[in-house]
Amino acid sequence: MPELTEFEVVDMSGNWEKDYQQSDDFETEFNLYMFDIQRQLSPQPDGVNRSATIGGGAATGSMETIVGLARFTEEITRMPVLQIDQDRFRIQIDREDDFALLCEYFNRQTMITETPFGTEQCSWNGNQLLFLLTLQDGLRIYYQVTLSPNGQQLNITTTVSSDRVSTPMTISNYYRRYEIPESNIDCILTLTRNNVCRRSSN
Amino acid sequence: MRTLLFLTLVSVSSLLMAQAEKPFLDVSIEIFDMNLPQDVLRQEQAQIYPAVRQAEARYLPSFLKLTLQESGAWGAVRLLPDVDIGAELQISASILNSDGATLELELLAMDATDRVWLSKRYQNVAVDSVSLNQPLLGTDPFLYLYAEISNDLLATYRTLTTEQIQEIKEVATLRYAASLAPEAFGDFLVQEEGLYRLNRLPADNDPLLLRVKEIREHEYVFIDVVDEQFQDFFVSIKPIYDMWRKYRRDQMASEADKIRRETQQGNDMRRGSYISLKESYNNFRWARMQDQYLDELNEGFTNEVLPTDITLEDSIYQLSGTLEEQYREWRDILREFYLLENAGQ
Numbered sequence: 299m300p301e302l303t304e305f306e307v308v309d310m311s312g313n314w315e316k317d318y319q320q321s322d323d324f325e326t327e328f329n330l331y332m333f334d335i336q337r338q339l340s341p342q343p344d345g346v347n348r349s350a351t352i353g354g355g356a357a358t359g360s361m362e363t364i365v366g367l368a369r370f371t372e373e374i375t376r377m378p379v380l381q382i383d384q385d386r387f388r389i390q391i392d393r394e395d396d397f398a399l400l401c402e403y404f405n406r407q408t409m410i411t412e413t414p415f416g417t418e419q420c421s422w423n424g425n426q427l428l429f430l431l432t433l434q435d436g437l438r439i440y441y442q443v444t445l446s447p448n449g450q451q452l453n454i455t456t457t458v459s460s461d462r463v464s465t466p467m468t469i470s471n472y473y474r475r476y477e478i479p480e481s482n483i484d485c486i487l488t489l490t491r492n493n494v495c496r497r498s499s500n
Numbered sequence: 501m502r503t504l505l506f507l508t509l510v511s512v513s514s515l516l517m518a519q520a521e522k523p524f525l526d527v528s529i530e531i532f533d534m535n536l537p538q539d540v541l542r543q544e545q546a547q548i549y550p551a552v553r554q555a556e557a558r559y560l561p562s563f564l565k566l567t568l569q570e571s572g573a574w575g576a577v578r579l580l581p582d583v584d585i586g587a588e589l590q591i592s593a594s595i596l597n598s599d600g601a602t603l604e605l606e607l608l609a610m611d612a613t614d615r616v617w618l619s620k621r622y623q624n625v626a627v628d629s630v631s632l633n634q635p636l637l638g639t640d641p642f643l644y645l646y647a648e649i650s651n652d653l654l655a656t657y658r659t660l661t662t663e664q665i666q667e668i669k670e671v672a673t674l675r676y677a678a679s680l681a682p683e684a685f686g687d688f689l690v691q692e693e694g695l696y697r698l699n700r701l702p703a704d705n706d707p708l709l710l711r712v713k714e715i716r717e718h719e720y721v722f723i724d725v726v727d728e729q730f731q732d733f734f735v736s737i738k739p740i741y742d743m744w745r746k747y748r749r750d751q752m753a754s755e756a757d758k759i760r761r762e763t764q765q766g767n768d769m770r771r772g773s774y775i776s777l778k779e780s781y782n783n784f785r786w787a788r789m790q791d792q793y794l795d796e797l798n799e800g801f802t803n804e805v806l807p808t809d810i811t812l813e814d815s816i817y818q819l820s821g822t823l824e825e826q827y828r829e830w831r832d833i834l835r836e837f838y839l840l841e842n843a844g845q
Contacts, residue, residue, distance in 0.1 A: 362772075362773050362774075363772035363773060365774070366772065366773045366774030366775075366776075366777055367772070367774075367777065369774050370774055370777040370778060370781070373778075374781065396785060396789075397785050397788035397789045397792060398788075398792055400792075411788075411791075413784060413787035413788065413791070414787065415780070415783035415784040415786075415787050416780070416783075416784040416787075418784075418788070431784065433780045433781060433783075433784050434779075434780040434783065434784075435771050435772070435776050435777070435779075435780045436771070436772070437777050437780045437781065439781075460772050460777060461772070462771060462772025463772065
């Protein structure tokens with residue numbers, strides 16, 4: 299079992315690489331997604347065409363916005379490797395070429411980070427770490443990060459929604475740990491001295 | 501782009517070769533003035549981030565130093581935490597604007613006689629496509645600003661005679677000597693019309709002058725240590741700083757582009773499209789990455805204040821505080837050392 303912190307939060311720290319075999323295949327998910335959309339658009343047995351549910355009733359749930367949402371979802375869920383640093387008070391999920399998902403938790407309270415371009419909320423739900431990005435133009439991205447009971451697998455389920463498409467798209471990715479050879483040199487970054495390093499005491 | 505810069509520097513070097521008999525001048529560059537508004541609200545309004553500006557005050561002169569070294573036209577080019585009292589050519593600058601897209605500096609270059617070489621405002625717009633093979637010089641978006649400064653300095657250098665250059669070097673030594681022992685060296689120089697002139701010269705074998713030169717060498721030891729630190733800082737911070745500037749540029753371009761598109765197409769036309777989603781995400785992404793870069797820069801500054809050990813005449817001195825404080829402390833030690841050594845002479 300993963301070690302629990304003082305606040306009984308699971309320890310997700312480590313280096314993680316995407317497990318492509320277990321992760322959702324985007325093409326498959328996209329087809330299922332389109333099938334679901336089509337089903338909603340098709341006339342139902344009661345004779346009601348539910349196309350009005352797409353695009354907030356303005357019939358603007360167009361192919362452009364649906365495909366746009368899917369394409370966008372595919373891009374932000376690639377994340378081939380993750381590096382997670384965690385201590386008793388914060389967790390930081392570093393992603394390649396993207397900002398780090400950062401959560402500071404005190405007694406499991408929700409943390410909200412505001413910027414002029416949107417907000418990022420995070421909280422724990424049991425052993426699941428949640429991030430919700432509420433961005434401009436009705437875009438919302440919801441990440442659910444879950445560690446497997448044996449601590450060797452991480453799941454990130456990403457749900458992307460737009461106020462122009464009634465059906466959100468969800469992609470589930472799995473990650474497995476990988477180890478970087480440990481160094482016995484401790485370094486700290488300084489501005490004028492670059493990395494100041496010393497040999498570990500152990 | 502590469503050819504342009506290469507030619508610029510080569511043409512300058514060619515001109516220098518024609519005047520090869522002139523002695524080289526050493527250049528001392530003081531870290532730049534941050535020009536940081538005291539009022540936090542004004543900093544926010546001007547979108548000035550203190551941690552970034554603090555880094556820029558060291559990063560930008562480091563790049564200028566590299567540019568001057570690359571030109572091959574100067575003697576030693578040193579970057580210092582403070583004004584160099586014995587500088588042959590002193591360069592100081594204040595950062596007027598640095599937002600990733602535009603860099604604007606107020607630059608002052610004076611030689612040891614107090615002759616003003618340059619007192620000029622330099623402004624340059626970022627050029628993304630600059631790419632040279634040289635890894636350090638090749639990727640700065642404001643390469644041409646530094647090249648312009650370098651060329652302006654050389655243009656002034658070319659107007660001076662060999663005798664004038666020699667006088668600058670001698671005045672520099674004597675000003676440094678006078679700062680250590682004003683009573684012994686104060687009357688070697690006179691000021692005429694705001695410029696220092698040689699009144700008389702000490703003998704080459706003057707023991708006091710020889711001692712001053714030794715002390716100067718000791719000061720160089722510290723400067724070299726500091727210089728190495730600045731160089732390390734420059735190399736380590738360059739990738740993150742380049743990225744930060746690029747994001748700032750992209751962010752500004754994106755905002756301008758969005759306003760333009762919205763004006764042309766109406767606000768709702770592309771809402772929900774891939775472009776629109778991508779833009780919303782990128783705006784947020786830039787804002788968060790910028791915050792995170794700032795945190796990293798801040799962390800770097802927090803860790804920076806480590807002591808420096810310097811050996812002087814079999815004694816080890818540990819200097820503490822910021823680099824600026826350490827430099828002042830070291831100069832005080834050298835001055836005391838000189839006075840002790842020469843007491844009674």
